[in-house]
Amino acid sequence: MSDRGASSAGGFEFRDQMSSMARERLGTTGIGEMISLVVENGAMSFGAGEPSSDMFPVDLMRDAMERAFCDPDIWGYHHDDFGSIELREWIASRMKQDGIAPDWVGPENILLTNGGGEAISLVTEALIDPGSLILVESPTYTESLLTFRKQGAVCVPVQSDDEGIIPSELERIVSARRARFLYTIPNFQNPSGRTTPAERRMRILDILRENDVALVEDDPYHYLSYDGPPPPSYLKMARDDRRVIHTNSFSKIIAPGLRAGWVVIPPALVKTLSSLRVSAGLGRPLAIQKGILFYMQGIDFERTIAGLCGEYRRRRGVMLDLIAKHLTPMGFCTNRPAGGFFIWGSAPGEADVKEFAHYAVREERIGIIPGSAFYPDGEHGGDGSFRLSYSKVGTDAMEEGMIRLARAWRSYVGAERSKA
Numbered sequence: 018m019s020d021r022g023a024s025s026a027g028g029f030e031f032r033d034q035m036s037s038m039a040r041e042r043l044g045t046t047g048i049g050e051m052i053s054l055v056v057e058n059g060a061m062s063f064g065a066g067e068p069s070s071d072m073f074p075v076d077l078m079r080d081a082m083e084r085a086f087c088d089p090d091i092w093g094y095h096h097d098d099f100g101s102i103e104l105r106e107w108i109a110s111r112m113k114q115d116g117i118a119p120d121w122v123g124p125e126n127i128l129l130t131n132g133g134g135e136a137i138s139l140v141t142e143a144l145i146d147p148g149s150l151i152l153v154e155s156p157t158y159t160e161s162l163l164t165f166r167k168q169g170a171v172c173v174p175v176q177s178d179d180e181g182i183i184p185s186e187l188e189r190i191v192s193a194r195r196a197r198f199l200y201t202i203p204n205f206q207n208p209s210g211r212t213t214p215a216e217r218r219m220r221i222l223d224i225l226r227e228n229d230v231a232l233v234e235d236d237p238y239h240y241l242s243y244d245g246p247p248p249p250s251y252l253k254m255a256r257d258d259r260r261v262i263h264t265n266s267f268s269k270i271i272a273p274g275l276r277a278g279w280v281v282i283p284p285a286l287v288k289t290l291s292s293l294r295v296s297a298g299l300g301r302p303l304a305i306q307k308g309i310l311f312y313m314q315g316i317d318f319e320r321t322i323a324g325l326c327g328e329y330r331r332r333r334g335v336m337l338d339l340i341a342k343h344l345t346p347m348g349f350c351t352n353r354p355a356g357g358f359f360i361w362g363s364a365p366g367e368a369d370v371k372e373f374a375h376y377a378v379r380e381e382r383i384g385i386i387p388g389s390a391f392y393p394d395g396e397h398g399g400d401g402s403f404r405l406s407y408s409k410v411g412t413d414a415m416e417e418g419m420i421r422l423a424r425a426w427r428s429y430v431g432a433e434r435s436k437a
């Protein structure tokens with residue numbers, strides 16, 4: 018009997034069996050590390066970038082799911098690999114009505130996925146070979162970086178400012194290196210809360226056109242816009258150019274536990290994405306897709322979105338006021354996002370915010386995510402920056418969290434001084 022990979026009291030170790038991808042390209046993320054610390058310390062958290070559970074439409078969704086479960090179609094294999102045609106029609110029509118999709122987008126261009134995360138994963142598999150260069154807005158959503166790297170991509174950061182990707186930076190990088198696509202979250206970005214204005218989007222699209230680069234637009238916060246509608250989507254702006262792949266999700270507007278999202282696929286990629294979908298498993302749960310369809314058919318969409326925005330806008334306001342009261346006097350700077358869940362900030366001086374975040378969760382039981390977690394160049398970027406999320410913490414608890422954070426900072430700085 019072969020003992021390759023065998024041994025030790027812990028049982029078979031899969032030493033020789035593990036793929037080089039699993040050995041070399043997977044790792045824990047800075048966010049995962051902080052979430053574990055929050056749980057271990059029983060801490061409050063401004064870290065979780067998730068919707069608030071008290072806003073999940075539990076009763077309406079239960080009724081919609083009950084109806085879905087009475088539908089005989091849901092019980093067998095579903096033979097449409099792209100998912101429920103009715104839900105795809107609903108999405109296509111909604112996106113057009115809301116100015117997100119251009120005329121060419123129909124249900125045949127929409128693939129339903131296991132959350133926006135799977136949409137990004139499928140696009141990654143379609144477009145990346147080991148060693149391929151891709152451009153990513155920096156900072157960016159850590160899980161996407163992990164997905165790109167798993168496929169072997171080299172993620173090249175493109176610097177951004179308060180209005181998202183800096184066009185001159187994109188131009189400089191794109192002309193020097195041949196990249197497959199640019200990944201961007203144009204609205205209320207995770208982690209920075211920033212939104213790229215329309216003129217800048219147009220300039221970015223022009224640069225990509227001139228250099229033959231595709232664009233992946235990840236837009237799960239689109240509808241959570243608190244100060245007026247967001248700028249036109251890249252998908253819509255590109256019109257018949259069809260170089261934009263758009264990923265989206267029901268996680269933020271219904272609930273993330275449903276694991277439901279979608280990708281808008283340009284015609285040239287429909288066949289490839291369809292094959293990838295099949296290779297990833299036989300469909301996604303039709304029961305969930307039908308439940309979402311019945312839920313959407315039963316609500317007034319605009320009113321529901323206005324209700325969500327009203328509550329998150331309120332939470333954003335309370336957190337900004339608390340920041341002004343507790344953090345600004347100590348020299349912290351933060352931005353004012355126009356939507357989504359996140360405020361981006363920087364600590365005063367030369368502080369190592371990663372170290373401070375660990376200190377704060379241990380000593381004061383309050384979690385924040387250090388900015389370094391979101392930079393493609395990891396430890397070397399983002400020192401001094403951090404992300405605060407206002408979505409999941411009720412406004413009553415927020416002040417306590419902010420007091421703890423301010424206290425943690427004072428004692429951390431004191432401890433650092435006494436070391437010096």
Ligand SMILES: Cc1ncc(COP(=O)(O)O)c(C=O)c1O
Nearest residue numbers: 132133134158207266268273278
């Ligand atoms: C920018 C961004 N993209 C994609 C996702 C994935 O969301 P889901 O897979 O729940 O749809 C998230 C979730 O936080 C996100 O912030």
